[in-house]
Amino acid sequence: MTSATTDLRADAEALLRELAGPAARLRDDQWLAIEALVVHRRRALVVQRTGWGKSAVYFISAKLLRARGHGPTVIVSPLLALMRNQVDSAQRAGVRAATINSGNMTEWDEIHQRIADREVDVLLVSPERLNNPDFRDQVLPSLAADAGLVVVDEAHCVSDWGHDFRPDYRRIRTLIAELGDGIPVLATTATANDRVVADVSAQLGVGGTETLVLRGGLERESLSLSVVRIDEATKRAAWLGQRLSSLPGSGIIYTLTVSAARELAELLTEQGHAVAAYTGQTETAEREQLESDLLGNRVKALVATSALGMGFDKPDLGFVVHLGAPSSPISYYQQVGRAGRSTDRAEVVLLPGHEDRQIWSYFASVAFPREPVVRRVLAVLDPERPQSTQALEPLVELNRSRLEMVLKVLDVDGAVRRVRGGWIGTGQPWEYDAPRYERLEQARTAEQQAMIDYQSTSMCRMEFLRRQLDDPLLTDAPAPCGRCDTCTGATVDTSVDDDAVTRTRARLDRPGVDLAPRKQWPTGLSKLGISLSGKITDGPETGRVIGRLSDLGWGPRLRSLLDAPDGPIPDAVVDAAIRVLAAWDWEVRPASVVALESETRPQLVASLASRLAEVGRLTDLGVLHRTPGHPPVSAANSAYRVAGLVGGWTAPDLAAVEGPILLVSDVTDTGWTLTVAARELRSAGADGVLPFALASVS
Structure with a gap:
């Protein structure tokens, strides 16, 4: 070890004591990582258990590099809690740190100026910021050229083989590829198996640069x-x-x-x-x-x-x-x-x-969609006129969160680009990697x-x-x-x-959850031939459900009920429904009840409506039947779902029916079925509609 290296290690040890206390000493792999970054300007992946001291490696390296005249360190960090802890840690070591994330939008302009004035040693950014058009085009290029170090924290998020893959993290590969010569890169994680390590190492090594992997044991003695x-x-x-x-x-x-x-x-x-x-x-x-x-x-x-x-x-x-x-x-x-x-x-x-x-199973259902759906996204994108996610949603059969995920993946793959005002298609050829998605599944x-x-x-x-x-x-x-x-x-x-x-x-058996009404029609319905827009004025009032399928108390019982063969409603569930209705703080009590026809549980829903009519002395209006020949609706996307539901029921003339109608269903998820069905009843003369369902999905 040269005298210069010895001095550097002494400086690193001193900084560690500032971070972790007077008894702290560098681990061998901590020093190897710091030396690789500061002296050799390498790319490194550190996979070490929680509490090992990964953050000490990048804060010490950032301080040492800054002292040698290099630019600020950029840390890509996925969670606000993580950022707050990291900023606190940095300050203990005398590191001037700032963060740009969704929780401090009012400070962004000031932080950008502090970066320009070289008053920031460490900038922590969320992965989502990397693809914000203004940040990507105005701030990121200078950071990529002048950064002293780039850190990818929780690097397993880079890999879709990891347990918490995030599409925005794929942008990091592009950032690394655009870095100036000799800018070191550090990736850290506590949770990576062999497959994730290989994937992240390859992404760090884009351009042929070899990645140093420092990987420790995962035993936790406590x-x-x-x-x-x-x-x-x-x-x-x-x-x-x-x-x-x-x-x-x-x-x-x-x-x-x-x-x-x-x-x-x-x-x-x-x-x-x-x-x-x-x-x-x-x-x-x-x-x-x-x-x-x-x-x-x-x-x-x-x-x-x-x-x-x-x-x-x-x-x-x-x-x-x-x-x-x-x-x-x-x-x-x-x-x-x-x-x-x-x-x-x-x-x-x-x-x-x-x-x-x-x-x-539910969370797995929101994975990357099949190729025809993705091809449809590419087909509706304009190469010149930006379209927001909200505007694209009515054109594809994806809900907004999945559409956002698909667009981000396509963006990193070069097939689309996020610009001011939304997304555009690039026209670049794109291949659906079916074998990879199958292996992922x-x-x-x-x-x-x-x-x-x-x-x-x-x-x-x-x-x-x-x-x-x-x-x-x-x-x-x-x-x-x-x-x-x-x-x-x-x-x-x-x-x-x-x-x-x-x-x-007794506490968990307490039934009753509010069901907030939809207040706004989805945008873009006119593109699907539906003349609905703006505020919903003819929908249902606030409704109620017995419980959520994810509830600790009623969840298991409701799932068991809904998974069982169709049959009459059990007495215990009727009793729960009565308790919910008795506690319902409605402005006007319903005078009648109608069952919303169910394709899978017709007997269950109809018998519930009938029992409630009997107990509550309500007029039983029977079943609101589906319009003959109307196709079933399976779309998760709001606009497509509403378009498929409009005209889906044949309502009787309700002009002579006084007071609100209790609309009974089995399960509600997006709320659109009850919204459109209530609109149909209102159009037929109902004074008001109070939705009631056995369960809600969330």
Whole structure:
């Protein structure tokens, strides 16, 4: 080692102490990465477990490069929580950091000016910003030419083989290809198996540059892994409520859906636990406060979806509980890795449910669409006139989120381009990589099976997870962790106090969820021959459902009911419907009821309407039948769906019917079926329509 290198390492050690405290020392691979970036100006991929110190590598490298006269470091970071933690870390090391993301739009112009004035050492940007036309065309070129270092954090998002692939991350390959000579690149992640490592390495090495891969072991000596099997969802929630206070410190309780997070947080709060819900729908300011509350141990737990995941740094997090299993061991390991970074022991508990597979199936249904659908997107794009996603939506059979995803992938592939005002077609040839998408689907299926196998394995659970992530330090005959339930033979007590179950069931059995009406017709209906636009003035009023299919309490029962063969409505469900109607704060009570014809459950829906008419002394108007010969509607896209629904029912003359009509259905998803059916009833003379469904999808 030369004297210059020795001095550089001493500088790096000093910066690490500023970041992590006076006792901190660089790991060998940390130094190898810093040396590769600062001295040799290389491209490197660091795959190390959570808490290893990956952020120290890029902050120290950024400071050292800046001291040597190089430009600012650009860090592409996927989550707002991660950015906030990183900015705080940077400031501890004297690094001037700024971030551009969806939560600080009012500061963008000021930050752009600070970059131009060389007052920023580190700029953190969200991947979505890389394809914003103004940022891409005005800010990014100068950064790409003058950057001292480019960092891709949570780099598994680059690869569609990763557990959290994001189309915007594909833009990074283009950014790397356009970098000036000698600008080093660092990619970091804690969760990458062999396939993801190879994919990310290849993308970093675009242009023939070799990528240095520094990959460590994934053993987590502090984690005590266990699986608790309780068949009934209500009992699982009651068990958690009974055990929560005994779990060490504060922690995170993960759920698979937003509604489950909210419902569980409400339940635990009513039981006296200091918890709060944290989801992708939580406002930015509230997220910051909730993160602060957890960091300061002012709450026992945050009940969260995967929105609280990558990069959230609380070294003394005492536990992670999953109420419902994630769809892959890789994403599971990523989430449980939040716990026990600086503690001797942290509890990790998985409470799987029968409904998990149905939720996985739903999320899998939003994968990359089939080739004819993608070709249709390309066909409707204009090469010169930009079209917004909103304008394109009525022209293709994709909902907006999937359309956005397809456009981003096509953009990176060069077939479309995002410009001011929307998207244009480039006319470049494009190939649908069917074999790759088929392999992806197979990989996802294998991951789901592995997660099911994890629940019943007799193998050491830590070894199982390490094998799934292709841990390079895992031997053929590894020593068992000695902490998990399979290693210790410990049997978790799954008993639940009867009173606790009763109270939990009473809370979760409380039926009734508001069903907000659609307020605006989809744009572009005129292109499909439908003369509807603007505000909806002849639709339904606010409706109600018994529960959501993702609810902890009513969800399993409603799914079971809807999966069963068609038949008369069970008494217990009628009782729940009556409770919902009794608590409904309507302005005018309905005087009549009509069943919306169901193709799959005609007997179920008709019998529910009939029973409600009998109990509520409502006039039974029978069934609102589909118009003969009207084609079924399967489109997920709002405009196509509305176009297919208009004229879909034959309503009787309702001019003589007084008061609102209760419109009964089985399941509502987008809300368009009930909206258009209500419009048909209003057109036939109904004074008003109050929708009521057994279940909503979300």
